[in-house]
Amino acid sequence: MTDDLEAFIKGLPKAELHVHLEGCLTPQLAKRLAKRNDMPLPDSVKKASTAEGFAFHDLTSFLAIYYPAMEVLQTAEDFADLAMDYLTKAHQQNVRYVELFFDPQAHTSRGVPFPTVLNGYRNGLLKAQRELGISASLIMCFLRDMSAEFAMATLMDALPYKDVIIGVGLDSDERGNPPRKFAKVFGRARQEGFLLTMHCDIDQQDSVKHIRQAVHDIGVDRIDHGTNIVEDAELVELVRQKAIGLTCCPVSNSVVTSDFKGKEILQLLRQGVRVTLNSDDPAYFRGYVNENIFKVAWETDVTRKELVQFQRNAFAVSWLSSWRRDRYLEELDVYAKEKARGTLPPEDELLAFEASYAGPQTSQLMERHSAWSTGAAQRNKNCLVCLNAIRQSPKALLCATCPRVMHFACLKEKVAHGGHSTHCPLCVKRRWHLIRAVTPTQCDSHSADDFRMKRIRRFYRWHRYNCKHMEEWQKLQDDGSLESDRQLLINMGAAKIKVKQDPSLTAKPSSAAADSPVGESEEVAGSHINDAGNGPYPESQQQPADSAHAGRPQSGEAAEYYNPDASRLGSERASEAARSLSGSHPVGQGQRERAASAASSSVAPSARSSNRDTQSEKQAASSTSKLNSQVASSVSTSSSSSHASSEPRASMVSSGLRSKLDGASRVASGIASSFLRPKKSDSNVKSESSTRSTAPTTISVSSTGNKSATSLSSKTASKLSEGTNSHASASGVWSRAPSSRATLSQRAENKDESLVSHSEAGTSKVSSRGRSRSRKSGAPAG
Numbered sequence: 001m002t003d004d005l006e007a008f009i010k011g012l013p014k015a016e017l018h019v020h021l022e023g024c025l026t027p028q029l030a031k032r033l034a035k036r037n038d039m040p041l042p043d044s045v046k047k048a049s050t051a052e053g054f055a056f057h058d059l060t061s062f063l064a065i066y067y068p069a070m071e072v073l074q075t076a077e078d079f080a081d082l083a084m085d086y087l088t089k090a091h092q093q094n095v096r097y098v099e100l101f102f103d104p105q106a107h108t109s110r111g112v113p114f115p116t117v118l119n120g121y122r123n124g125l126l127k128a129q130r131e132l133g134i135s136a137s138l139i140m141c142f143l144r145d146m147s148a149e150f151a152m153a154t155l156m157d158a159l160p161y162k163d164v165i166i167g168v169g170l171d172s173d174e175r176g177n178p179p180r181k182f183a184k185v186f187g188r189a190r191q192e193g194f195l196l197t198m199h200c201d202i203d204q205q206d207s208v209k210h211i212r213q214a215v216h217d218i219g220v221d222r223i224d225h226g227t228n229i230v231e232d233a234e235l236v237e238l239v240r241q242k243a244i245g246l247t248c249c250p251v252s253n254s255v256v257t258s259d260f261k262g263k264e265i266l267q268l269l270r271q272g273v274r275v276t277l278n279s280d281d282p283a284y285f286r287g288y289v290n291e292n293i294f295k296v297a298w299e300t301d302v303t304r305k306e307l308v309q310f311q312r313n314a315f316a317v318s319w320l321s322s323w324r325r326d327r328y329l330e331e332l333d334v335y336a337k338e339k340a341r342g343t344l345p346p347e348d349e350l351l352a353f354e355a356s357y358a359g360p361q362t363s364q365l366m367e368r369h370s371a372w373s374t375g376a377a378q379r380n381k382n383c384l385v386c387l388n389a390i391r392q393s394p395k396a397l398l399c400a401t402c403p404r405v406m407h408f409a410c411l412k413e414k415v416a417h418g419g420h421s422t423h424c425p426l427c428v429k430r431r432w433h434l435i436r437a438v439t440p441t442q443c444d445s446h447s448a449d450d451f452r453m454k455r456i457r458r459f460y461r462w463h464r465y466n467c468k469h470m471e472e473w474q475k476l477q478d479d480g481s482l483e484s485d486r487q488l489l490i491n492m493g494a495a496k497i498k499v500k501q502d503p504s505l506t507a508k509p510s511s512a513a514a515d516s517p518v519g520e521s522e523e524v525a526g527s528h529i530n531d532a533g534n535g536p537y538p539e540s541q542q543q544p545a546d547s548a549h550a551g552r553p554q555s556g557e558a559a560e561y562y563n564p565d566a567s568r569l570g571s572e573r574a575s576e577a578a579r580s581l582s583g584s585h586p587v588g589q590g591q592r593e594r595a596a597s598a599a600s601s602s603v604a605p606s607a608r609s610s611n612r613d614t615q616s617e618k619q620a621a622s623s624t625s626k627l628n629s630q631v632a633s634s635v636s637t638s639s640s641s642s643h644a645s646s647e648p649r650a651s652m653v654s655s656g657l658r659s660k661l662d663g664a665s666r667v668a669s670g671i672a673s674s675f676l677r678p679k680k681s682d683s684n685v686k687s688e689s690s691t692r693s694t695a696p697t698t699i700s701v702s703s704t705g706n707k708s709a710t711s712l713s714s715k716t717a718s719k720l721s722e723g724t725n726s727h728a729s730a731s732g733v734w735s736r737a738p739s740s741r742a743t744l745s746q747r748a749e750n751k752d753e754s755l756v757s758h759s760e761a762g763t764s765k766v767s768s769r770g771r772s773r774s775r776k777s778g779a780p781a782g
């Protein structure tokens, strides 16, 4: 576990719902109390001070030490000190609220009056609230290895103390003492307005049977431990549906059983059961709540989001009044949002970090940005996704920082962008503008420093979270060369773009492609990257050129910068393309050719074929062929060079910095090594690249993501997919690993955003009518 994660856990606002006050009696405090009461130290405590420590291996042997030790508790002051001692420690661990078990029968049965116990504990709680601001309530446990009659008498004793006792529980030795034994006592307790919980200890005889009794016969609001429900799917579902909290104690589990049950606890959390993490008897098991959470963090694959969910569950199933619960949940959400990304190093370290990185420096991007603002730079004329000409329509987006442009529809349909269109998928600058709305003032509206630090922070976080896109991002040349940019998008799994071998082209030698009427069929033409008179959209998305789609964009900054005038500008696209063709923009040869085809495509689809003269057909076909080979070679260079270049780049990451990263995160070390490790397919890629560049390959944009799966049957295409990344599935579809579903920007932010995803749920259904009514409320778990 990284320091960062540890700090994250320590800082979480917490609720503890399963801790026994008598189990908080440390040997130190026991010694102090024994001295104060002028009595000998119990043997079990004496032993605890030796190197051996407390000696127990299961619940029974634990209880055999636990009860004698508490004999040092004699006066109300002793009980108050015990409560204060624990609450001080809990407060240090950011516990905001505690529900404390206590065992009055363990004291009354040895002659200490019930009011002494209660007045003492109550004073301790009040003192902690006053001095530390930590809130606590009491849950009175009946000792299940004593009689139900004694339990009922104890319940009667408790009636005057309803101000501080909010519920009743059942603990001690479970063997032969099923919940049913106390059905009447619990029934009466319910009538008196107490909330109900009950220990169903780990791996007991008849564990599942006892849990069923607790749920069906007693109607408990919570179960203490209870992880054995994993053995019974129906019970899991019932507990989930009834929103019954399970207060789990991993460290205690590991002491009294052979396993800490982390797997089961996490499984239940992921199934939506409201499990919480607690300490049980921290003085004996040597783990307060943080140590219990650390154990889960160390020994399972729990995520930060889940760690937050444990706490959300704890507040949700607590017996707090609804307004207080909501306040704590809000605090938790704020914390989760702020800290989920982890703490970043100071700015100078971040700057050094960026300097060690071989990709484009922020300063370069900023230069470009300012060139952009002053109109000194040129942007691309073709969509990054479909490679067709950008029409001057409100549906085209451009990045204010880098030269990239994209059809709004292409971005929306083909690129995973987390439901918003506010980040350029490649340079990740959060500035997309409608094509006609870009003005220097808009571009300059944010401070350069702000931009710089934001970018570096995001970048750093990617490292930390082992973002798979990192390597790809490092390859970003930021030169606006469309084919390689596009390949980057594919490699990053950010775009649903497929590499497709056109059968008509494979059948003929590549020169034949010049004569082949590529784009003749609207369906194929629409989905191919070629310049032969295709509109920028595949057939399925063919958009009316000028006005019909000039509606307001639906979301994000696109909407913010929407310029209704732009809707009238669609007809200008032909002249725009013609300008590109005439070389008035310093675009590359391939782009110029594409612009030429865009000129021909700038007419309404229906008129297109009749308008296409022989000359433009030839030009288009030749540009197609050229583009095809460009694409193929860019794919091969991109894949082979990327692997080859990853090593020098990695070495540029200063070793100090890298080790810092490594130290900061186990995950981050994975990245560093992945930089250094040549990919398995490296040699294949290199050997394939020569064949590949001669193979006429087209890249198609699938409108559905599945449609052209069959078209990827050729060997070349599959080799391509193999060489460039691992996103090609057996069926040939360019699919993306679930983990890489997010865009770059989304990746950068998903860690924290996701953490608060249940916040509303966590507070929504809480009853506002006091504790007895609020017990089924709170956030869904998992």
Ligand SMILES: Nc1ncnc2[nH]cnc12
Residues within 6 Å of the ligand: 020, 023, 059, 171, 172, 173, 199, 201, 252, 280, 281
């Ligand atoms: N973990 C535990 N199980 C049952 N009874 C207890 N009394 C104190 N701690 C207990």
Ligand SMILES: [Zn+2]
Residues within 6 Å of the ligand: 018, 020, 171, 199, 224, 280, 281
């Ligand atoms: Zn317990």
